[in-house]
Amino acid sequence: MPPLVAIADFMDPTGEAAEYLAGQGLEIRVGSPLWETRELPPDELIDLVGDADAIIGGGRERFPRAVLEACPRTRCVVKYGIGTDRIDTVAATELGILVANTPIVPATRAVGEHTMALLLGLTRRIQPIQRRARAGAWRIADLDDASEDLYGKTVGIVGLGRIGSTVARMLTPFGVTLIATDPYRDDAWFASAGVARVPLDELLERSDIVSLHVPATDETRKLIDAAALARMKPTAYLVNTSRGVVVDTEALIDALDHGVIAGAGLDVLDPEPPDAGSPLFARDNVVVTTHIASFTPPSVSAQMRAAADAVLAILRGEQPEHVVNPEVLLHRRGAGQSLL
């Protein structure tokens, strides 16, 4: 019997990763693509992945302890993409299951570019101007409707990791002042990124644009709540391409309703998908995209291929390049034992 790889959810429309793995002689069982929004309840997910030697997923499906415990043979859960917040990595580590991801350049660059698009879409007022153009209005009649220069603004980056520092690099030629907060990076890291280190409160108070690039953790859940929003300037914009739970959605809607901040660019929301009647969709000063920041064809292809290569390495008993729970390495399932 060839090893079984269960692809619980996936994002390549052509299914190239499944084809690639099948071409290596593996048995492949495929769930549904990421653009289908229904999450499987645990019993259905266990039917799909419970007997697999390796799992690819974590984009839509959740892997809590109960699901991982029902996977006695599984060596790994590999997330195509970066955020592994849908996988209980503590339980995985205890069970000897390696969690890997694909934080590779095509993905971080794509998210960086998307962040720039949201940020420039807000400052250049693309959404209201397009609406005016469609209604037959040309140029502007009121200076309050004019675009804003990015030049001279202060941009605050919350989480100066791979994507945060990519955004900092992309912003540098615009002539902005860059400040950032990240308690887990040292001063040398900030210096090499060319970004001034400030505490979060100061960043919120000084920034014209606050851009979020932290992982979803207990510490970052609702990091941007009513109190944080109240610290921001009434002229400031909030951009979130990280995870929806980092922002308190109700507090954000309230802040927009009361002019506490000037607008928001959101690729991620809590919950996802949002209610179709969400007040966020009714606002000209809010740009919403559908958690697609990393979705460009080269990025999708590279991430699915990287996930497949990580699975192959793990099934050979080797260590993949990007391990999310390195504590598992001393006792992980199948270390040094090849199934191929």
Ligand SMILES: NC(=O)c1ccc[n+]([C@@H]2O[C@H](COP(=O)([O-])OP(=O)(O)OC[C@H]3O[C@@H](n4cnc5c(N)ncnc54)[C@H](O)[C@@H]3O)[C@@H](O)[C@H]2O)c1
């Ligand atoms: N929108 C999308 O489609 C999409 C795609 C890829 C990644 N993401 C998300 O982007 C985020 C960043 O990804 P990355 O590859 O840059 O990750 P990363 O791990 O390289 O960087 C995250 C940074 O956040 C810092 N951090 C952690 N807790 C913090 C806190 N409380 N305050 C400030 N900083 C903190 C970490 O020290 C780290 O430097 C993740 O949430 C990821 O899930 C979104």
